[in-house]
Amino acid sequence: MTTLQKAAAKGPGGAARLLRYLAMPIFLGLAGLALYLYVGIHGLDSIEQRSLNAGTLIGQTATLLKLAVISTAIVVTLSVTTGILLTRPFARRVSPFVIGLANIGQAVPSIGVLALLALVWTIGQWPCIVALVAYSFLSILRNTMVGLRQVDHSIIESARGMGMTKMAVLFRIELPLAVPIILAGIRTALIINVGTATLGTFIGAGGLGESINNAISLDRTVVLVTASGLTAILALFIDWLAGVAEDILRPKGL
Amino acid sequence: MSSFLEYISLSWDHVLELAIGHAIVVAIALVIDIVIGVSLGVLVYRRENVANVALAITSTFLTIPSFALFGLFIPIFGLGYLPAVVALVMYGLLPILRNTVAGLRSVDPAIAESAQGMGMNARERLLRIELPLAWPVIITGVRVSTMLLMGIAAIAAVVNGPGLGEDIFSGLARVGSPTALNLVIGGILGIIVLALLFDTFFNLVGKLTTSRGIRD
Amino acid sequence: MIRLEDLSKVFPAQDEAAVDDLSLEIYEGEIVVLVGPSGCGKTTTMKMINRIIEPTSGRIFLQGEDVTRVNPDNLRRRIGYVIQQIGLFPHLTIADNIATVPKMLGWDKERTSKRVDELLETVGIDLSYRDRYPKELSGGQRQRIGVARAMAADPPIMLMDEPFGAVDPITRDRLQDEFLRLQQEIRKTIVFVTHDIDEAIKMGDRIAILKQQSKIAQYDTPERILTDPADEFVQDFIGSGPSIKRLSLSRISDIETADWPVARLTDSHDEVREKMRSTSRDHVLLLDEQEKPGRWVGKEEIQHDDTPLEESGRPAVAIVEANANLYDTLDTMITSYKGSAIIVDEGGRYKGVVDFDTVLEAINTMRPHEQDRHMSPPEEEQEQPREGTERDLQDGGEGR
Numbered sequence: 001m002t003t004l005q006k007a008a009a010k011g012p013g014g015a016a017r018l019l020r021y022l023a024m025p026i027f028l029g030l031a032g033l034a035l036y037l038y039v040g041i042h043g044l045d046s047i048e049q050r051s052l053n054a055g056t057l058i059g060q061t062a063t064l065l066k067l068a069v070i071s072t073a074i075v076v077t078l079s080v081t082t083g084i085l086l087t088r089p090f091a092r093r094v095s096p097f098v099i100g101l102a103n104i105g106q107a108v109p110s111i112g113v114l115a116l117l118a119l120v121w122t123i124g125q126w127p128c129i130v131a132l133v134a135y136s137f138l139s140i141l142r143n144t145m146v147g148l149r150q151v152d153h154s155i156i157e158s159a160r161g162m163g164m165t166k167m168a169v170l171f172r173i174e175l176p177l178a179v180p181i182i183l184a185g186i187r188t189a190l191i192i193n194v195g196t197a198t199l200g201t202f203i204g205a206g207g208l209g210e211s212i213n214n215a216i217s218l219d220r221t222v223v224l225v226t227a228s229g230l231t232a233i234l235a236l237f238i239d240w241l242a243g244v245a246e247d248i249l250r251p252k253g254l
Numbered sequence: 255m256s257s258f259l260e261y262i263s264l265s266w267d268h269v270l271e272l273a274i275g276h277a278i279v280v281a282i283a284l285v286i287d288i289v290i291g292v293s294l295g296v297l298v299y300r301r302e303n304v305a306n307v308a309l310a311i312t313s314t315f316l317t318i319p320s321f322a323l324f325g326l327f328i329p330i331f332g333l334g335y336l337p338a339v340v341a342l343v344m345y346g347l348l349p350i351l352r353n354t355v356a357g358l359r360s361v362d363p364a365i366a367e368s369a370q371g372m373g374m375n376a377r378e379r380l381l382r383i384e385l386p387l388a389w390p391v392i393i394t395g396v397r398v399s400t401m402l403l404m405g406i407a408a409i410a411a412v413v414n415g416p417g418l419g420e421d422i423f424s425g426l427a428r429v430g431s432p433t434a435l436n437l438v439i440g441g442i443l444g445i446i447v448l449a450l451l452f453d454t455f456f457n458l459v460g461k462l463t464t465s466r467g468i469r470d
Numbered sequence: 471m472i473r474l475e476d477l478s479k480v481f482p483a484q485d486e487a488a489v490d491d492l493s494l495e496i497y498e499g500e501i502v503v504l505v506g507p508s509g510c511g512k513t514t515t516m517k518m519i520n521r522i523i524e525p526t527s528g529r530i531f532l533q534g535e536d537v538t539r540v541n542p543d544n545l546r547r548r549i550g551y552v553i554q555q556i557g558l559f560p561h562l563t564i565a566d567n568i569a570t571v572p573k574m575l576g577w578d579k580e581r582t583s584k585r586v587d588e589l590l591e592t593v594g595i596d597l598s599y600r601d602r603y604p605k606e607l608s609g610g611q612r613q614r615i616g617v618a619r620a621m622a623a624d625p626p627i628m629l630m631d632e633p634f635g636a637v638d639p640i641t642r643d644r645l646q647d648e649f650l651r652l653q654q655e656i657r658k659t660i661v662f663v664t665h666d667i668d669e670a671i672k673m674g675d676r677i678a679i680l681k682q683q684s685k686i687a688q689y690d691t692p693e694r695i696l697t698d699p700a701d702e703f704v705q706d707f708i709g710s711g712p713s714i715k716r717l718s719l720s721r722i723s724d725i726e727t728a729d730w731p732v733a734r735l736t737d738s739h740d741e742v743r744e745k746m747r748s749t750s751r752d753h754v755l756l757l758d759e760q761e762k763p764g765r766w767v768g769k770e771e772i773q774h775d776d777t778p779l780e781e782s783g784r785p786a787v788a789i790v791e792a793n794a795n796l797y798d799t800l801d802t803m804i805t806s807y808k809g810s811a812i813i814v815d816e817g818g819r820y821k822g823v824v825d826f827d828t829v830l831e832a833i834n835t836m837r838p839h840e841q842d843r844h845m846s847p848p849e850e851e852q853e854q855p856r857e858g859t860e861r862d863l864q865d866g867g868e869g870r
Contacts, residue, residue, distance in 0.1 A: 225326060
């Protein structure tokens with residue numbers, strides 16, 4: 001049974017939990033409806049129609065998702081691997097430095113990384129993906145390291161005491177225990193990358209940001225509100241989805 | 255490299271001007287965030303349900319892509335300082351609120367009880383015992399918000415807001431021209447330098463305002 | 471001084487009352503110990519006196535005034551409060567910690583500062599600790615500061631919840647002794663909660679043994695509880711060896727000392743031998759120039775003059791202070807060489823010697839009462855005079 005089904009089966013208390021799960025999608029659904037009505041009431045001129053039609057919007061959404069998902073997959077793989085390496089004893093000296101770097105790294109503007117890559121390499125979707133990876137790497141790395149460190153040392157000690165090799169401890173104890181952290185990292189990376197990917201339009205990567213940008217330059221409020229609203233709804237929806245997945249996929253007992 | 259140094263020596267006043275604008279808008283947002291975040295934290299930390307709602311709402315802000323939020327604000331607030339500040343305030347709220355709540359909740363119950371047992375009323379306990387003890391955690395939250403806002407403030411340029419984002423977008427618009435890279439690097443470095451300055455400042459303030467008895 | 475009237479507390483999540491209809495009266499200047507098994511409600515009861523926990527029903531009177539509904543913050547400023555985890559404010563200096571209540575009451579700086587110094591001296595902490603922080607102090611030191619802080623505004627009443635619980639037994643013993651000495655001077659009304667019956671016997675002028683829901687099993691002086699437990703519960707709670715525990719309530723100074731010969735290390739061998747001849751004992755105690763016990767020397771060991779006195783015999787080590795109790799004295803004597811203990815005053819100077827014979831005699835004066843208890847029904851026993859108790863009452867509790 002999924003967590004949702006279990007929650008529903010639990011009766012009144014479960015109903016409250018179920019309600020909490022559904023609060024966000026209901027809110028998003030209402031927001032989407034509001035946008036739809038807004039567009040319907042306002043009516044669209046020819047310029048606006050070019051942006052606000054199903055085909056364009058769906059295409060842009062798909063692009064955005066593609067950029068975000070690919071870069072998330074890459075960055076999670078990279079940062080988990082690096083995180084594991086940096087939490088090994090031989091890297092003990094380096095890790096505080098890395099964490100400090102990650103803290104400052106949060107201040108680097110996403111648009112700056114995108115711009116750098118566009119100028120140094122080229123414009124388009126691949127530079128955008130690389131920029132997304134570069135931008136979110138340090139945050140996810142830090143979260144992974146903190147999470148791995150939190151694995152109770154006494155658990156590791158008793159495992160070594162039973163004769164497990166270091167590799168075995170890593171794969172059979174630390175990683176399984178770190179799954180919640182990794183899941184949280186995936187969720188965070190996804191959100192960061194969706195956010196940054198909307199700026200991808202500035203380096204020719206397409207995506208919903210393009211409609212927003214067009215609306216700003218052409219001064220079309222309807223398109224602006226709708227495109228921005230849709231982007232926000234999309235991001236919140238993905239976050240909600242990732243949250244549910246996190247709850248379902250979390251190993252029992254943790 | 256040499257062209258960048260040349261660029262800086264020629265345009266440092268322009269970069270400085272943008273940097274000051276950047277710093278001001280972030281600072282304004284931070285001040286508002288500290289006031290709202292700490293007050294809200296103080297109000298809700300004892301009530302778990304209300305606190306959870308507040309935390310959920312503020313974390314929703316962070317989930318919305320900054321470009322989309324700035325975009326949404328144009329019809330409401332227009333262009334310039336106002337949409338930038340409002341958006342930044344929304345983004346910077348969560349770390350401060352979350353740390354205020356966590357910090358206040360982390361005060362050892364034995365300490366709170368002995369304060370109550372001595373006849374301190376709730377207000378005195380909050381001001382003289384709980385907030386000072388939660389302070390280091392709150393300061394950490396402020397620092398996190400600062401880093402966040404430094405980066406996000408660069409997007410303010412899309413709403414004609416102040417700050418170094420302007421140079422970054424300018425550089426982007428001139429792909430191919432020699433000055434483009436300098437503009438972008440100048441913008442990024444400027445933000446990093448500002449971030450380091452602000453962080454050092456809050457670090458110092460934190461150390462100075464934290465009692466020696468709880469500094470470790 | 472403190473009167474609890476039909477006090478009850480029911481916690482919302484529980485079916486049974488934590489405290490059920492408790493009525494208790496505490497006189498001025500006495501230490502009353504609330505003791506009982508975990509969960510009996512003793513801490514809840516104590517916390518209702520300063521209304522950290524608000525009673526569900528019943529009334530609380532302090533010095534005749536009904537304080538059940540007055541402003542609790544004001545109330546608490548008149549009551550000293552010491553809890554087990556102490557709860558010192560880590561971000562304030564020791565001086566600021568102690569000055570907390572005086573500051574709230576609006577004392578001026580000079581008066582507060584003088585009071586802080588006074589209290590530091592009273593609890594035995596060096597004045598140089600004023601500007602240190604709690605994290606720099608040991609557990610025992612923190613406990614003392616906790617007590618000092620509670621006494622800062624000189625409240626007439628103090629509530630103490632396992633105040634010496636968080637330290638090691640040696641420190642706890644010392645803190646208990648010092649606190650008792652302090653109480654002799656300041657004479658506050660103290661409500662003391664502990665789960666340790668031995669601590670209760672040591673500290674309490676009266677002890678309330680509480681059962682579940684804070685029902686009183688027995689409320690009396692430690693002596694009467696030990697010699698006359700009200701029911702099986704009390705008996706079980708006192709535990710084994712109540713008679714031996716009873717010994718801890720008697721002072722060694724109440725006993726007549728034995729007749730042992732005493733000489734000086736500075737005497738000549740002849741003088742010592744002279745002393746030895748005049749007694750039936752086979753050992754002489756040699757004192758040093760400060761009148762402190764030095765060595766025990768046996769008859770055979772000073773037959774010849776070759777060994778100097780300082781090296782003859784063996785050093786005197788079984789030493790107790792005059793205010794020690796019989797229990798501790800017996801303990802020392804069991805491991806001593808001659809089954810005897812030397813009594814000294816605060817300066818360490820010789821006062822006398824007790825041995826098993828003298829102690830046995832003292833115990834024998836208590837025993838008639840014990841034997842009677844096992845033979846005759848309770849009512850008859852009440853009429854017999856009890857030397858021990860009478861003497862305690864006469865001294866006004868000075869012995870402890």
